[in-house]
Amino acid sequence: MVSVRWGIAGFGWVARDYMAPGIEAAGGTLVAIADPSPLAQASAGSAGLLTFDDTTTMLADGGVDCLYVATPNHRHADPVRAAMAAGVPVLCEKPIAATLADAEAIGAAVGDRLYGTAFDQRHHPAHRAMAAAIRDGAIGRPIAVRIVYACWVDPAWSPDGSEGGACNWRADPAAAGGGAVIDLALHGLDLAELLLGEPLARLHIDLQRRIHDYPVDDGGILSGRTGGGILFQSHVAYNCAEVLPRRRLEVLGEHGLLVATDTMGQTAGGTVTLSCGRTGAESALAFDAAMSPFAAQAAAFAAATRGGPHDFSIDRDLSLMRLFDAAYARALSCL
Structure with a gap:
């Protein structure tokens, strides 16, 4: 089978350190990147990749079969539109955009063509195994999902670990659309819908700006429920x-x-334990602990580009973005 050729728009640390290895592990070939940054181009060039200043020029070269968009959130729209115009499928980092208006515009540009939001957690082998176990009745009727997904991102943080390094746009409300909650919580919301097999119907968010001195939230608690009455709770944080x-x-x-435990995140591995409610007995749930969520996601999207079955959906992702945006706007008014 011919390897799928990937291009990347925005060659920052996530694309460089996680998605690029994920593409290779999935059997794909990363051939080119589009990023005006001299540092990004130097890094890509040293790896033997073609480098371009913009996505349109890269796509015009005709060397890529699909595009991964990893620019800052407020710059997702132009690469997606360029790819759709060129007939190239797009896997775009979450959230769809920094604002709901831009997300709706992306949805209109996509139409019925192949597009996926990069909710890599729904592709983690551990989470797929959990979803299968739930469908098979391993825990009976689901009652609640509870998530803790937190990290440390202070005002001086930079993706290369050095003071004065690359800008932390995730703490810029215009570039990111928010802070810890918009960056981390959408993973859990999307993952809950995969695990439960039904969408969330209600959502409430409380935000905090407790530890870090920047103009976005550094933590938040989300709670909600599905239409079938399953409860959802998540704590996400940069603090x-x-x-x-x-x-x-x-x-x-x-x-x-x-x-x-330790499955939520960018790397492979972690553990999953199934506890029986009648006896208290515990057993380990088996899954591929060597495959990262990025590799699994790249493999799934590559299969979709070949016409295989998939669960990427712009309509589902827009519905989730609308639910989130309404709750986040109410939370911001109380911050």
Whole structure:
């Protein structure tokens, strides 16, 4: 089978350190990047990649089969539009955009063509195994999903770890559309819908700007429920020390409990335990601990470009963005 050729718009640390290796691990080939940054171009060039200043020029070269967009959130629209005009499928980082208006515009540009929002957590092998176990009745009827997904991102943080390094646009409300909550919480919201097999119908958010001195939230609590009455709760944060336990996913059912530890995140591995509600007995849930969520996501999107079955959906992602945006706007008014 011919390898899928990828282009990347925005060659920052996530694209460079996680998606590029994920594409390779999935059997794809990263051939080009579009990024005006001299540092990004030098990094890509040293890896033997073609470099371009903009996405339109890269696509005109005709060397890519699909595009991964990893620019700052407020710059997603132009690469997506350029790819749609060129007939190239797009996998775009979450959120769809920094604002709901831009997300709706992206949705209109996509139409019925292949597009995926890069909710990599729904592709993590551990989470896919959990979803299958829930569908098979391992915990009975689901009752609640509980998530802790937190990290430390202070005002001086830079993606290369050096003071004065690349700008942390995730703390810029115009570029990111918010702070810790818009960056981290959407992963859990989308993942809950995968695990439960039904969308969230209600959502409430409380924000905090507790520790870090920047103009966005550094933490938040989300709560909601599906139309079928399953409860959702999530704590996300930029103010939790990295050495602390900070990545946990629980799905409670009438007959059992699934607990995933250290699966939420960018790397492979973690553990999943199934506890029986009748006996208390615990067992490990098997999954591919060597495959990262980025590699699994790249493999799934490559298969979709070849016409294979997939669960990427701009309509589903826009529905979630609308629900989130309304709750986030109410929360901002109280911050």
